């Protein structure tokens with residue numbers, strides 16, 4: 366497994382520092398218990414009004430036809446994810462259930478649940494990759510997602526594979542360093558644009 370530990374300026378939990386988005390997946394199947402642990406982690410994410418607007422559609426090799434349908438929605442640039450034995454479609458409910466009003470936090474809360482899932486995947490020794498590049502309307506139709514719900518991400522899950530299996534351009538990304546903006550580029554103190562010295 367490629368080691369891509371974040372070069373942090375300040376100390377953070379090991380799980381956050383070591384998580385990264387792999388593209389090389391082994392064909393080894395993922396145990397159902399582990400998939401359930403990922404969903405359990407997502408379950409405990411915070412959400413506005415505790416609405417829990419996230420929905421996840423899980424595709425496994427137990428049903429090859431459904432898994433192939435899930436592969437078919439991925440954009441070409443995400444073809445690497447077709448090797449993963451598990452795909453998950455992340456969907457968010459756009460309105461609050463208690464009053465039918467718009468929930469402007471729906472994507473935020475799906476994202477929080479997915480982030481929890483990602484950390485648990487890493488904890489379980491699994492690779493995971495979130496993808497926004499997929500055919501949303503095709504997914505809506507194929508997966509029979511009702512109106513009022515937004516298909517937002519496709520998530521690949523599996524064991525780490527060998528980077529050598531990847532096409533050259535993707536392999537470079539797999540082996541390249543992880544980079545981030547400095548905290549000061551997106552943190553202000555008290556007023557927009559007012560720099561925080563650290």
Ligand SMILES: Cc1cc2nc3c(=O)[nH]c(=O)nc-3n(C[C@H](O)[C@H](O)[C@H](O)COP(=O)(O)O)c2cc1C
Pocket residue numbers: 384385386387442443495496497498499518543
């Ligand atoms: C909402 C979302 C959409 C993304 N879409 C794609 C995608 O379509 N294809 C892809 O290869 N990576 C995708 N990524 C992964 C990001 O490129 C990756 O998280 C980022 O480069 C940081 O790398 P790291 O997760 O290894 O730290 C997506 C991530 C998120 C959160």
